[in-house]
Amino acid sequence: MAAPKKGRRPTGAQGRPGRALAFILIAMVALTAGMFLSHQTTPRLGIDLAGGTSITLKAKSEPGKPDAVNETNMNTAVGIIDRRVNGLGVTEAEVQTQGRDHIIVNIPKGVNEQQAREQVGTTAQLYFRPVLAFADGAPAAPETKPSASPSPSAGGSGAPKAEGSSKPSAPATPSSSATSQGRVLSEALKAPGTPTPSPSASESKKADDSKATPSASAPAPVPTPPVDPAVADLQAKFAALDCTKEDQRAAAGKGAKPEEPTVACGQRGSAWGKWILGPAQVAGTDVKDAKGVIDQQRGQWIVQMQFTDKGADKFAKITGELATKQAPQNQFAIVLDGKVISDPSVSQALTGGNAEISGGFTQQSAQDLGNMLSYGALPLSFQEDSVTTVTAALGGEQLKAGLIAGAIGLVLVVIYLLVYYRGLAFIAIVSLMVSAVLTYTIMSLLGKGIGFALNLPAVCGAIVAIGITADSFIVYFERIRDEIREGRTLRPAVERAWPRARRTILVSDFVSFLAAAVLFIVTVGKVQGFAFTLGLTTLLDVVVVFLFTKPVMTLLARTKFFSSGHPWSGLDPKRLGAKPPLRRSRRTGPVPAPVDAKEA
Amino acid sequence: MSKLGDLGAKLYRGEVGYDFVGKRFVWYGVSILITITAAVALAVQGLNMGIEFKGGAVFTTPKTSVSVARATEAADKASGQHSIVQELGTGGLRIQISGLDTKSAASVKQQLGADLKVDAAQINADLVGPSWGEQIANKAWTGLAIFMVLVVVYLAIAFEWRMAVAALIALVHDLTITVGVYALVGFEVTPGTVIGLLTILGYSLYDTVVVFDGLKEGAKDITKQTRYTFSDVANRSINGTLVRSINTTVVALLPVAALLFIGGGFLGAGMLNDISLSLFVGLAAGAYSSIFIATPLVVDLKEREPAMKALTKRVLAKRAAAAAKGEDADADTDGGEPQVVSQGGQGRRRR
Numbered sequence: 001m002a003a004p005k006k007g008r009r010p011t012g013a014q015g016r017p018g019r020a021l022a023f024i025l026i027a028m029v030a031l032t033a034g035m036f037l038s039h040q041t042t043p044r045l046g047i048d049l050a051g052g053t054s055i056t057l058k059a060k061s062e063p064g065k066p067d068a069v070n071e072t073n074m075n076t077a078v079g080i081i082d083r084r085v086n087g088l089g090v091t092e093a094e095v096q097t098q099g100r101d102h103i104i105v106n107i108p109k110g111v112n113e114q115q116a117r118e119q120v121g122t123t124a125q126l127y128f129r130p131v132l133a134f135a136d137g138a139p140a141a142p143e144t145k146p147s148a149s150p151s152p153s154a155g156g157s158g159a160p161k162a163e164g165s166s167k168p169s170a171p172a173t174p175s176s177s178a179t180s181q182g183r184v185l186s187e188a189l190k191a192p193g194t195p196t197p198s199p200s201a202s203e204s205k206k207a208d209d210s211k212a213t214p215s216a217s218a219p220a221p222v223p224t225p226p227v228d229p230a231v232a233d234l235q236a237k238f239a240a241l242d243c244t245k246e247d248q249r250a251a252a253g254k255g256a257k258p259e260e261p262t263v264a265c266g267q268r269g270s271a272w273g274k275w276i277l278g279p280a281q282v283a284g285t286d287v288k289d290a291k292g293v294i295d296q297q298r299g300q301w302i303v304q305m306q307f308t309d310k311g312a313d314k315f316a317k318i319t320g321e322l323a324t325k326q327a328p329q330n331q332f333a334i335v336l337d338g339k340v341i342s343d344p345s346v347s348q349a350l351t352g353g354n355a356e357i358s359g360g361f362t363q364q365s366a367q368d369l370g371n372m373l374s375y376g377a378l379p380l381s382f383q384e385d386s387v388t389t390v391t392a393a394l395g396g397e398q399l400k401a402g403l404i405a406g407a408i409g410l411v412l413v414v415i416y417l418l419v420y421y422r423g424l425a426f427i428a429i430v431s432l433m434v435s436a437v438l439t440y441t442i443m444s445l446l447g448k449g450i451g452f453a454l455n456l457p458a459v460c461g462a463i464v465a466i467g468i469t470a471d472s473f474i475v476y477f478e479r480i481r482d483e484i485r486e487g488r489t490l491r492p493a494v495e496r497a498w499p500r501a502r503r504t505i506l507v508s509d510f511v512s513f514l515a516a517a518v519l520f521i522v523t524v525g526k527v528q529g530f531a532f533t534l535g536l537t538t539l540l541d542v543v544v545v546f547l548f549t550k551p552v553m554t555l556l557a558r559t560k561f562f563s564s565g566h567p568w569s570g571l572d573p574k575r576l577g578a579k580p581p582l583r584r585s586r587r588t589g590p591v592p593a594p595v596d597a598k599e600a
Numbered sequence: 601m602s603k604l605g606d607l608g609a610k611l612y613r614g615e616v617g618y619d620f621v622g623k624r625f626v627w628y629g630v631s632i633l634i635t636i637t638a639a640v641a642l643a644v645q646g647l648n649m650g651i652e653f654k655g656g657a658v659f660t661t662p663k664t665s666v667s668v669a670r671a672t673e674a675a676d677k678a679s680g681q682h683s684i685v686q687e688l689g690t691g692g693l694r695i696q697i698s699g700l701d702t703k704s705a706a707s708v709k710q711q712l713g714a715d716l717k718v719d720a721a722q723i724n725a726d727l728v729g730p731s732w733g734e735q736i737a738n739k740a741w742t743g744l745a746i747f748m749v750l751v752v753v754y755l756a757i758a759f760e761w762r763m764a765v766a767a768l769i770a771l772v773h774d775l776t777i778t779v780g781v782y783a784l785v786g787f788e789v790t791p792g793t794v795i796g797l798l799t800i801l802g803y804s805l806y807d808t809v810v811v812f813d814g815l816k817e818g819a820k821d822i823t824k825q826t827r828y829t830f831s832d833v834a835n836r837s838i839n840g841t842l843v844r845s846i847n848t849t850v851v852a853l854l855p856v857a858a859l860l861f862i863g864g865g866f867l868g869a870g871m872l873n874d875i876s877l878s879l880f881v882g883l884a885a886g887a888y889s890s891i892f893i894a895t896p897l898v899v900d901l902k903e904r905e906p907a908m909k910a911l912t913k914r915v916l917a918k919r920a921a922a923a924a925k926g927e928d929a930d931a932d933t934d935g936g937e938p939q940v941v942s943q944g945g946q947g948r949r950r951r
Contacts, residue, residue, distance in 0.1 A: 048871070058735070099739065247704075385735070386652075387705075387727040394660060394724050401872060405862035409855025416851060457795055460875045463859050464799065467852030468806070474851060475810060478844040485612050500817065507758055508809040514754065515747055515802025519795075522743035527736070527795050530875070534799065577609025 017551030024434065024547040031441035043440070044447030046455025046529065049399040051109035051392030055117060057081075057382040059101040069101050073380050078103055094451060098528065103382065106453070109392050117387065126284025126372065127258055128315070129277035130322060131331040131343055137243035137265065137272025230261075234276055238263050243272035252338065258283065264333065266340025275340055277333050281318040284336075286311025288353075290373035292366030295358065301366035302358040305373060312353030320349030336372055402459035409463050413470050421477055423562060424570035428473040431549045435469050438540050443533075452532065461533030468512060468534075469541045473549060475508075476501040477570075480553075484576050490565065494557045498550055505545055513538045617839040621831045624896035631773060631893055638780020645783050650790035650874075653737070655730025656681075656698035657705045659712060662722045663691035666715075671695065674715035679708045694870075700727075736791045740798055747801055759812055766897035767808045770889040774804045777885040778878060792874025799879055803852065804886030807845055808894045814841040815895060822911065829912045834899045838891055849887035856880050 035041055047054040059069045059077070074097050081103060082095040093107045243249050243265035249272065252265045258280035265274050290305040307315050322330050323346050331345040344357045357369070390398075410432070417425035439462065446452035479501040483493035516535030520528055556562050565572040611617060620627075651658055659675075666674070668685050675683035675695045684696040693716070700708060705727045713720025748768060755764035778797060782789060815837040822833055856879045863872030902908055 056732070058729075058731075383729060384727070385729045385732040387725065389725040389727075391662075391722050391724055393662065393722065398870070398872070401862050405859045405872065406855070408862060409858035412854040412858060413851050416854060420847065456871045457792070457875060460795075460859060460872060461799075463855045464852075464879065466855045467848075468803075470851045471806065471848040474844060474847045478841075478847070482612055482840075485609055504810055504813040507813060508806045510754070511751060511805045511809055512802040514750055515799070515805070518743050518747040518750065519798050522746065523736070523739045523798075527739075527791065527798070530795050530799070534802070577612075 017554040020547045020551040021555075024543070028434070028437055028441070031438065031445065035441050035444045038445065038448060040444045040448050043443040043454040044452065045395070045399065046453040046458070047106050047108070047388065047395075048390050048456045049395045049402075049454065049459075051390050051395040053107045053117065053390075054386075054388045055105040055107070056385040056387075057103040057105065058385045059103070059380045060383055061101075068380055074101070074103070077380055077382070081105060096451070099523070102385070109395075117384075126287070127280035127335045128282035128318065129262075129280050129333050129335055130318060131275055131328050131333050132261065132278050133238065133276040134328045134331075134343070135238070135274050137274055234261055234263060238274065238276050241265070241274050243274045249339075262338075264335055264338055264340050266333070266335075266343070268343075273340070275333055275343070277335065277340075280335075281332070282307075282311055282314045284373070286314060287373050290370045292361065292363065292368070292370035294363070298358075300358065301361035301363055302356050303361065303366050303369045303373065305355045305357070307353045307355070309353065312351070315353070315355065316349055316351040319346045319355075322346040323348045334369075334373070341372060342369055398456055399459070402456060402463070406459065406463045406466070409466055413466055417470065417473075420570075422568050422570035423566065424477050427549060427552055427556065428470060428477075430552070431473060431544050432466065432469060434548050435537070435540055435544045438544070439465075439537055442536065442540075453529070455529040457527065457530035458533040461530040462537060465534060465537035465541075468509075468538060469544070472505045472509070472541055472545045475504050476545065476549065476553070479504075481571070481576050484565075484571060484573050487573075490557045490563045490571055494553050502546075502550075506542065509538050509542050611839045611842050617835065619835060620838045620891060621835040621896050621899050624892075624899070627892040627896065631889070634780065635773070635776050638776050638783065641780055641783035645786065647779070647783055647789045648786045649733070650788045650793075651696050651698055651726075652728050652791050653733030653789065654698045655701070655728055655732070656696065657700045657708070657728070658726040659693075659695040659697070659709060660688070660724040660726075661693045661695070661712070661716055661718050664693060664716050664718050666693070666717060668693065671716055675708075675712060678711035678715060679704075701729075733791060736794055740794045743798060744801070747798075751801075751805060755809075755812075759816055762901040763812050763816075763898050766894045766901065767805060767812070769897055770808055770886075770894035771801065771804055773889050773893055774800055774882055774885040777889075778882045781881045782878070787877060788874070790871075790874045792871045793878045796875040796878030797882060799875075800882030800886060803879075803883055804889065807848060807886055807890035810844060810848065811838060811841050811890050811895055812898070814838075815898065823907055826911070826914045826918050829915045830902050830908050831899050831912075832915075834895055834902075838895050842891070845887060845891060849883065853880065853883055856883060 059074065061069050078095050078097055085093045085095060085105065085107065093105065095103060095105050098104050241248060241252055241263055243252065249265040252263055252274070261276065261278050263274060263276055265272060267273070286308050288306045288308045288311070290303060292301055292303050294300070295302045318332060322332060324330075327345065328343075330347070331343045333340045334342040334344075342357065344359075361369070413432075414425070414429055417428050421428065443452060443454060447454075476497065479497035480490075480493050483497045484490065486493075488496065513535055516531045516538060519531035520535060523531065560566075562569045562571055565574070567575065657679075664671075668687055671693050672683055672685045672695075675685060675697060679697045679700050681697050681699045683698075686694045686696075688694055695712065697708070705725060709723055709725055710720050713723055748771070751771075752764045752768055755767055775797065778800065781787070782793070787793070815834055818833045818837045818840075819830060822828070822830060828836075856876050859872055859876035860880055863870060863876055903912065
């Protein structure tokens with residue numbers, strides 16, 4: 001059966017083992033050259049080995065929007081988060097989707113991790129809401145910081161019962177808050193009426209207003225007769241809210257529906273403030289672009305905003321309404337994930353789709369706010385699933401441990417092969433080396449190519465792969481030895497063993513590859529690195545066995561050392577217990593038949 | 601050559617051999633016992649789920665002089681939660697705090713830095729939301745299901761459905777043993793464990809496939825002869841590939857063992873350790889099952905076939921006839937096959 005075909009193939013391969021060897025040599029040289037030419041001489045290391053922060057975000061499926069978590073939205077979110085991270089001035093940070101609903105953000109070491117996490121992880125939904133009332137964060141236990149800017153509170157809608165004056169301060173800017181007087185600037189919001197505004201045309205009148213009327217007194221919110229239960233409820237919540245407490249702060253604006261009023265906390269300078277906010281009027285998605293720029297005329301940092309057409313209309317409407325009101329109700333709050341990040345006041349209706357926020361910004365705070373405004377509008381909300389921060393020291397240690405483990409594993413395998421296979425082991429060892437070179441160069445190149453990063457599980461995968469690769473040699477070697485036991489000389493044994501070993505290797509490698517592929521496709525994060533390495537090394541195993549081990553075996557079978565069955569060659573027929581065909585029956589046991597029906 | 605090599609030759613020729621197939625019910629019994637033990641351990645003790653499955657934080661500190669007891673106290677106080685502190689090979693500490701949410705972790709980290717007299721920036725933090733591990737586990741189950749379906753289809757095509765079924769049972773068996781060991785010993789289950797467990801899938805099958813490949817070859821023209829039953833051929837096949845199976849398993853286990861001891865020795869608990877531990881247990885179980893369970897199962901399934909039944913009948917009849925003829929037929933069943941002297945014109949089948 002299929003005898004001619006089977007018979008010819010090994011002979012053919014035997015005829016030109018040089019071709020396969022030349023091919024793999026060229027491949028190795030090309031890969032190595034490519035590695036050096038592209039300056040990718042080491043694999044890119046993952047966060048857990050190089051140090052840095054890795055954040056895994058999971059898209060939350062919102063009730064009522066079952067299809068919101070889809071590829072388009074995920075890609076949009078990745079784009080936004082990516083720009084946000086870049087907005088931090090982070091280099092080489094990477095943001096990618098994994099699986100259906102995960103986003104992995106890897107931020108290398110040397111970045112302000114806290115800041116990155118805040119912007120990347122917690123930002124989700126951005127809204128502009130009118131301010132209904134404001135108070136210091138903790139009326140019961142006032143912050144000791146003198147810079148706290150108290151404001152009157154107001155209840156209900158449009159019923160001002162204010163006392164004192166409002167003094168909206170800069171957004172969360174610890175640095176600016178240090179300068180007490182300078183910080184006491186209100187953010188004025190102004191845009192020219194013309195559709196094509198210029199920054200120079202706008203000025204911050206509001207800032208002067210509030211500066212003129214600073215009030216240092218602690219707030220004393222005056223209770224208002226509740227108009228309806230909802231308002232009363234909001235009032236009660238507001239009164240009880242203590243924004244100096246982290247848990248309360250986190251809970252305050254959480255889960256607030258955009259179309260309903262809510263309470264919220266936020267930082268004003270170094271102190272916490274709390275707000276009652278009206279329904280959202282403008283959403284983050286209405287912001288087309290925003291950036292922190294320096295206003296040349298006044299020499300201060302401002303945030304310029306540009307709205308979409310729809311956003312511009314909405315924004316004109318809300319600013320028109322707000323401008324007619326008194327402090328603090330002439331302010332709107334920019335609420336990010338339930339937290340007030342800025343509460344500029346409005347002095348006039350802003351039409352035309354452009355606006356700017358000024359007052360008390362540092363470069364950092366202006367750029368931060370700009371980033372949040374432009375990229376705050378994620379199409380989905382996310383939760384932090386895991387955050388891993390690894391210092392470079394521990395990363396290096398893990399890498400070292402991984403490499404040592406790999407080296408020890410390799411040495412153990414080599415020793416075992418040497419003891420058991422003697423001369424043959426050298427073929428296995430050189431094959432392992434070829435495999436290692438290929439794996440290393442490909443991993444290095446893939447770092448740039450597809451963003452592959454070698455992480456700890458990937459190192460594990462590579463170490464485990466030593467065993468898989470060595471297994472293929474064992475399958476082949478054992479086959480050759482079986483053939484020698486049949487009484488064949490080495491050269492035919494090598495060729496006859498090959499087709500059968502080849503099938504076993506292909507079938508079992510296919511199963512390994514299938515496992516790796518399924519793992520890679522289905523899983524997320526760390527597991528993927530492992531699966532990828534395993535799949536890659538399994539593929540390379542096939543390449544190496546076919547293009548290197550087999551041809552080398554063919555060549556070496558021609559050498560005297562191996563073909564004469566030198567005791568150290570690992571192929572000594574006597575030691576293998578071969579039965580020369582002519583001396584069939586020294587023993588009483590059955591004798592291997594020289595006739596092989598299956599192959600002949 | 602080494603003794604194992606000599607043994608290999610004898611095994612190859614069938615001079616020695618263990619009757620794996622004949623004694624299969626002993627090994628089925630052993631496996632059922634192990635499975636029951638695993639199930640009981642799982643039911644009684646359950647699995648020790650790591651922080652990744654419960655949500656919380658793992659902090660790893662650089663070298664510190666603070667004792668484990670003091671550190672535990674400090675961590676409990678800083679977080680208001682229960683914490684587990686382990687000392688690492690590096691002199692640092694690994695502090696696990698369950699139930700700590702990712703938001704408040706930053707302040708706990710600062711506090712820990714102050715309490716343990718180390719730079720907070722040098723503390724590694726691994727913060728995990730409560731549903732993270734569950735997702736990994738869910739994905740693992742999905743992966744497992746997909747893989748099993750694909751592999752059964754593949755094996756059914758490459759070999760035959762009986763082998764696919766046997767391989768699948770052996771695979772489930774390996775997973776059960778591994779999970780059972782985890783439940784019994786109380787090793788912590790982490791995403792690393794899950795990774796290892798999933799890798800066992802491919803690996804356990806690697807061994808099984810090697811054995812099946814030998815079996816397929818040995819059983820190719822089985823119905824054209826009357827000397828050996830399928831059981832005989834299967835048993836020869838296992839014995840013939842025994843050396844290969846042992847070697848591949850040893851070679852696979854060596855790097856994993858290195859990983860296990862280095863991972864454990866250098867870094868204490870951690871990803872390296874978690875992956876390699878489950879791999880180690882799973883690989884060992886996989887080697888056992890491919891020899892003692894998978895192939896005997898194929899025999900059980902195969903011998904139900906009418907063709908095989910007929911063959912067995914023929915073979916037995918022939919043997920009976922030979923026995924009746926005289927005692928020259930040396931019915932030594934030790935090798936799983938009678939050794940027959942000068943009978944039949946056809947060459948002796950190789951495995």
